[in-house]
Amino acid sequence: MEFLKTQSRNAAIEGYIKKLVSRIDFEEIPLKNSVGRIVSLDQIASFDIPGFSRSIVDGYICVSGMTSGAGPGNPIPFTYGGEIQMGESLKDTYDSDKVYYIPTGAPIPKGFDAVVMIENTEKVNNTIYIEKSVFKGENIIYKGEDLKAGDKITEKGRVLRSVDIGAIASQGIESVSVYKKVKIAIIPTGKELKRAGEDIDAKSVYDVNSFMLKSLLDKFKYFETEIFRIIKDDEDELYGLIKDNYDKFDVFVISGGSSKGMRDITTRVIEKLGSPGILIHGIDMSPGKPTILSLCNNKIVFGAPGHPVSSYISVRFVMVPILNYFAGKTDIFEKPAGRGKLKADIPSKHGLDDFIRVIIEGEEIEPIFGKSGMVSTLSKSNGIIIAENEKEGLYKGEYVDYYGII
Amino acid sequence: MEFLKTQSRNAAIEGYIKKLVSRIDFEEIPLKNSVGRIVSLDQIASFDIPGFSRSIVDGYICVSGMTSGAGPGNPIPFTYGGEIQMGESLKDTYDSDKVYYIPTGAPIPKGFDAVVMIENTEKVNNTIYIEKSVFKGENIIYKGEDLKAGDKITEKGRVLRSVDIGAIASQGIESVSVYKKVKIAIIPTGKELKRAGEDIDAKSVYDVNSFMLKSLLDKFKYFETEIFRIIKDDEDELYGLIKDNYDKFDVFVISGGSSKGMRDITTRVIEKLGSPGILIHGIDMSPGKPTILSLCNNKIVFGAPGHPVSSYISVRFVMVPILNYFAGKTDIFEKPAGRGKLKADIPSKHGLDDFIRVIIEGEEIEPIFGKSGMVSTLSKSNGIIIAENEKEGLYKGEYVDYYGII
Numbered sequence: 001m002e003f004l005k006t007q008s009r010n011a012a013i014e015g016y017i018k019k020l021v022s023r024i025d026f027e028e029i030p031l032k033n034s035v036g037r038i039v040s041l042d043q044i045a046s047f048d049i050p051g052f053s054r055s056i057v058d059g060y061i062c063v064s065g066m067t068s069g070a071g072p073g074n075p076i077p078f079t080y081g082g083e084i085q086m087g088e089s090l091k092d093t094y095d096s097d098k099v100y101y102i103p104t105g106a107p108i109p110k111g112f113d114a115v116v117m118i119e120n121t122e123k124v125n126n127t128i129y130i131e132k133s134v135f136k137g138e139n140i141i142y143k144g145e146d147l148k149a150g151d152k153i154t155e156k157g158r159v160l161r162s163v164d165i166g167a168i169a170s171q172g173i174e175s176v177s178v179y180k181k182v183k184i185a186i187i188p189t190g191k192e193l194k195r196a197g198e199d200i201d202a203k204s205v206y207d208v209n210s211f212m213l214k215s216l217l218d219k220f221k222y223f224e225t226e227i228f229r230i231i232k233d234d235e236d237e238l239y240g241l242i243k244d245n246y247d248k249f250d251v252f253v254i255s256g257g258s259s260k261g262m263r264d265i266t267t268r269v270i271e272k273l274g275s276p277g278i279l280i281h282g283i284d285m286s287p288g289k290p291t292i293l294s295l296c297n298n299k300i301v302f303g304a305p306g307h308p309v310s311s312y313i314s315v316r317f318v319m320v321p322i323l324n325y326f327a328g329k330t331d332i333f334e335k336p337a338g339r340g341k342l343k344a345d346i347p348s349k350h351g352l353d354d355f356i357r358v359i360i361e362g363e364e365i366e367p368i369f370g371k372s373g374m375v376s377t378l379s380k381s382n383g384i385i386i387a388e389n390e391k392e393g394l395y396k397g398e399y400v401d402y403y404g405i406i
Numbered sequence: 407m408e409f410l411k412t413q414s415r416n417a418a419i420e421g422y423i424k425k426l427v428s429r430i431d432f433e434e435i436p437l438k439n440s441v442g443r444i445v446s447l448d449q450i451a452s453f454d455i456p457g458f459s460r461s462i463v464d465g466y467i468c469v470s471g472m473t474s475g476a477g478p479g480n481p482i483p484f485t486y487g488g489e490i491q492m493g494e495s496l497k498d499t500y501d502s503d504k505v506y507y508i509p510t511g512a513p514i515p516k517g518f519d520a521v522v523m524i525e526n527t528e529k530v531n532n533t534i535y536i537e538k539s540v541f542k543g544e545n546i547i548y549k550g551e552d553l554k555a556g557d558k559i560t561e562k563g564r565v566l567r568s569v570d571i572g573a574i575a576s577q578g579i580e581s582v583s584v585y586k587k588v589k590i591a592i593i594p595t596g597k598e599l600k601r602a603g604e605d606i607d608a609k610s611v612y613d614v615n616s617f618m619l620k621s622l623l624d625k626f627k628y629f630e631t632e633i634f635r636i637i638k639d640d641e642d643e644l645y646g647l648i649k650d651n652y653d654k655f656d657v658f659v660i661s662g663g664s665s666k667g668m669r670d671i672t673t674r675v676i677e678k679l680g681s682p683g684i685l686i687h688g689i690d691m692s693p694g695k696p697t698i699l700s701l702c703n704n705k706i707v708f709g710a711p712g713h714p715v716s717s718y719i720s721v722r723f724v725m726v727p728i729l730n731y732f733a734g735k736t737d738i739f740e741k742p743a744g745r746g747k748l749k750a751d752i753p754s755k756h757g758l759d760d761f762i763r764v765i766i767e768g769e770e771i772e773p774i775f776g777k778s779g780m781v782s783t784l785s786k787s788n789g790i791i792i793a794e795n796e797k798e799g800l801y802k803g804e805y806v807d808y809y810g811i812i
Binding site: 086173200336339379 | 437438439440441442455456457458462464492509510511513547551552553557559560566567568569570571572573574575576577578579580596597598600602603604606608609611612613614615616617618619620621622624625633665666667712713714718742743744745746769777780781782784785787805811812
């Protein structure tokens with residue numbers, strides 16, 4: 001194996017995805033089940049929304065010019081012409097000297113240009129008193145004002161939100177083309193690991209990482225994960241497990257595979273699996289430095305650190321962006337959840353991305369210092385901040401971006 | 407039906423949940439599938455993590471006092487005593503005058519109190535030169551330092567995050583008790599509605615809301631949703647549909663049920679379904695005002711507005727907090743995603759919560775003004791801000807909380 005220099009996080013991610021062929025497989029799924037999936041075709045409106053100009057309030061349809069000067073002290077009387085029904089065809093002619101009751105959503109007949117809200121009117125027998133002047137277009141939404149035929153509703157590569165799904169549904173579409181889910185195998189490794197339910201002794205620990213990583217990855221609806229059995233330190237067993245499942249998965253995460261005890265086994269297994277093999281071994285980040293990124297015949301094989309916190313940081317901030325790219329997502333990097341003000345100085349080494357667990361309260365950010373083996377520094381925190389590469393530290397009072405804990 | 411005054415959003419939510427019996431049904435599910443679910447029992451550590459004091463780096467175990475004064479220019483020689491294996495039982499005695507190689511995660515033998523990282527040492531034959539002094543406890547995580555037996559890992563009523571699941575897994579637990587999912591029936595109503603696939607004409611629109619609401623609610627893993635057939639304006643059909651499915655669901659959302667055309671039908675159906683019936687009819691918010699909150703024999707029945715934006719705002723900011731309470735969640739109100747600075751003045755009426763769609767870029771927040779019928783004001787936005795009740799408006803340059811679009 002060729003030993004590679006450690007790289008900056010961005011260089012590692014960009015270098016890796018250059019070698020990776022992004023996924024192109026897609027599937028047609030029901031629109032109602034598509035939230036959180038990545039759309040694989042631009043969604044274009046094929047007709048105007050609304051398809052007809054309509055009222056957005058309950059009130060009386062009128063000619064705006066004729067309400068000029070109307071007010072609570074100066075009601076203007078109009079003859080009541082009748083009622084326009086919701087969802088009914090319009091009659092041929094309406095008399096624009098009269099006003100007509102119109103419910104929210106009903107179509108605007110020709111010759112009228114505003115709706116007075118019912119609250120600003122009074123009905124006495126067959127006369128409607130209008131007590132507020134309205135401007136042209138008031139309380140009307142015009143044909144195509146929401147979406148015009150040809151408008152892009154959402155772009156290929158975007159994760160569908162409920163509001164995008166609403167806009168697509170407005171076009172009468174009931175299924176949508178999305179990229180297939182990325183299938184991820186999580187393989188816990190380490191001879192000190194015990195499976196839940198097994199007895200434990202002073203030399204062993206229960207497997208934390210595969211539960212945590214599966215849960216983290218399952219937050220993304222376009223990933224599909226499965227946890228495999230624990231591999232102690234048996235090279236043939238690890239190789240055999242991956243080979244047996246090679247065709248069923250796109251990604252193999254060897255949890256603990258970059259830790260001291262497993263590193264050599266992981267690298268030999270990757271070599272056997274195919275070329276180009278290991279692309280990045282070691283990233284300038286803390287925690288998460290001993291991360292292995294490899295590619296074997298376009299199967300993605302990651303060696304994740306054994307420490308729970310390192311593992312979480314490495315998977316979330318290195319592997320997920322790569323997997324986003326592979327999954328067909330356009331924006332591969334997670335956007336910060338927000339910005340806040342630091343309550344304390346944070347020392348940081350120049351030349352690496354430092355991930356600090358924090359507690360965010362309102363606008364204030366308090367760092368939690370803890371050893372990278374400590375899962376409690378994560379579970380007690382509600383945010384993460386990054387002292388990036390070129391920074392020597394972050395200072396009390398400084399505003400910084402933060403990420404939530406998921 | 408008794409007509410009720412409109413209420414403030416908080417009063418409506420608090421008034422409603424006072425009448426509601428919170429869910430107590432729980433189920434035991436595999437821990438690995440529990441992310442996003444609400445835990446129904448406090449999770450307490452039953453033993454210390456780590457269970458033994460161990461090294462958090464690869465290096466040499468030593469007695470800290472004996473490294474005093476060591477530096478790159480002043481290496482201190484020690485006799486190499488051998489290697490401590492990961493996951494192996496410790497030998498009975500180690501000689502504390504010597505140093506021993508220790509990998510990350512391996513146990514610390516008695517008589518030693520620090521680990522020198524391998525980078526700060528040099529091995530020449532059987533001699534290890536230590537080139538950095540270490541303090542007591544350096545690079546060691548002590549028994550129970552991460553979690554102590556009796557520590558609370560997570561509290562009843564919290565939504566499980568991947569990091570909580572990791573902490574629970576450290577205790578060798580493989581299943582967890584969570585509140586059962588809340589089953590929500592979404593019933594689209596309105597005689598102007600067409601189902602996707604049907605032909606459309608100038609007097610009708612495709613059903614947007616049930617797709618959008620299902621997708622919004624599906625973001626919460628503790629909800630389970632189903633969309634029913636469109637009910638035009640037939641009271642008996644709506645009543646029959648709910649009655650037939652009464653025992654299978656906890657919640658019925660009558661989408662469009664508070665809109666003008668359906669309001670009377672919805673209220674009569676709610677009366678027939680049982681007491682106490684309608685609790686709140688109308689909330690001081692914009693959009694979303696014509697929201698109906700009712701309770702029929704502890705079945706939750708909501709009448710949601712017909713406008714897509716009103717519907718989204720009403721469900722997310724009124725119904726979801728109520729459903730969170732019913733689902734067993736402790737923090738029922740959504741926390742803002744972050745804070746940003748307004749790029750423009752926003753007028754707002756005193757006495758109601760005004761929900762404004764915005765575009766957030768970095769720290770800057772730009773409002774999108776649009777009519778409440780327009781679903782595109784939601785799909786083009788990436789955030790929502792609230793001009794609360796007592797505010798007359800928000801001002802350019804002001805810092806305000808924002809919520810993401812989901």
